[in-house]
Amino acid sequence: MWVRLVILGSIALVCALGVLTWGIAPEPGSRGFWLVVSRRGITVATMIVVAAAQSVATVLFHTATSNRILTPSIMGFEALYVVMQTALVFFWGAQSLAATDGLLKVAIQSALMVAFATLLYRWLFSGRLGNLHTMLLVGVILGMGFASVSTFMQRMLTPSEFDVLSARLFGNMSNSNPEYIPWATLVIGAVIVVVWTRRHRLDVLALGRETATNLGLNFRGEVTGLLVIVAILISISTTMVGPLTFFGFIVATLAYQLTGSSAHSRVLPFAFLLGLVTLLGGYFILRHIFSAAGVLSVIIEFVGGLFFLIYLLRKGRL
């Protein structure tokens, strides 16, 4: 287990160094060289934040919902992000996207998404039909509803406004705002510390409602807490690089296979490192070998989607 973790960590490190230093024209050590490295450092930092947020969020979501297929995006998170961005352009025009960039907007967006998630889960869990299937169904329907509203508004936009919007909606690792990174790191760091101290509880929660209750956990409370954490992580990731539907799924599923253990103390670091290797390695190959950096998230979604389908077909059920 430790050997695999070290190997994975080394691969991630090599990828990071590759992304940072490959093919820089100025002499190594010169001022120009460090300028390029520090610009690329923003990309690497973004990837670390996104890998941590997505992997931890997906694993926690799987634990909270006792399934290993559905991801937070199915609950309508990213659709909410898209509808918020679209509404911004729709009501105030394309320049509003640029004008409202900044920490305040990120904070408000994150708070809105967390509030939406918490309200949804509170309502669904406390209701008479408070079970997981109802909740997922409502999540899917809400997601579809948001997507339809977005599509409707997008059709009414002028082509140039639509162009600006779609550039914003496809996640772009090399184009995130460096201003968010310290805040995102801070929040995600704090969340990860909280999650780590609760790792044994998470193992128990993964056994399902009845067994976890028997072992003395307040299941509903714990799950609500977890879902709030998931909402925070996903909203940060989405705000930084846009929607990534299948990334968390690949990373979490591979982590379960590779660790050969279900303990969160093992799965979580594995998932994070796998995410990091996927992002950094993919970026390195695309950018420096195929000169096509912008399409990383498209390719991850494509491969992830295929992987999801294959997994579903092989398993044969939810």
Add this chain to the structure above:
Amino acid sequence: MITLSNVSKSYAGKRVLGPISLELPAGGITALVGPNGAGKSTLLTIMGRLLEPDSGTVVVGEANVATTPSRELAKVLSILRQENHFITRLTVAQLVAFGRFPHSRGRLTAADQAHVENALEFLSLTDLRDRFLDELSGGQRQRAYVAMVLAQDTRYILLDEPLNNLDIHHAVGMMRQLRRAADELGKTFVIVIHDINFASAYADRIVALRDGELVMAGTPDETMRDEVLGALFDTEVRVRHDGAYPLAVYYR
């Protein structure tokens, strides 16, 4: 002692249980018997706080099940449901170690480890300890689940059909172990059981339910009677008294 007062439960306006008031003394084995749909499992899950009753209270020992923090309750009362599906892949030893969670919060001490070993040995699972649950037969898995609640080391243990999936040998073995745990360790068992003769042979008390209502509660000698069982199961039953315990014969 487990005290139920006016416990009832309805689904979609249809009452499936109660109202039932009942006192079960501490110690020994209580068997809940009755036909399918009698409310046995519903009653057991309400006692084990996995299901909220529509009305009434359950007090186990000194703890009101509805108001005591789950964490405290888990040291007094454990419950095992009939069907257990986990998304995680666990070995027998890992599963049994989870039984120590209420005491250890995930960090097993030497004492916790000893409890796990005892529970494994008690159910003769020592050889299977490193096998994954999905590699076991239904009966072995059933024993592993019971070992988990035994490792939890609570005074009160509620089991929903612990003999499910067990062959004659293992069913007898399981009941002997429960009897031993009740006699030697002073545990209180409440079990849902289908085989009325197992209840007669091992239980101290039999509680008979039908259509969600309490039909009768008493010792095996009091409940194992032709007319009681016949009416309870809607089947002609003859109870024979030629052995150490009454035996119901109803096969043809």
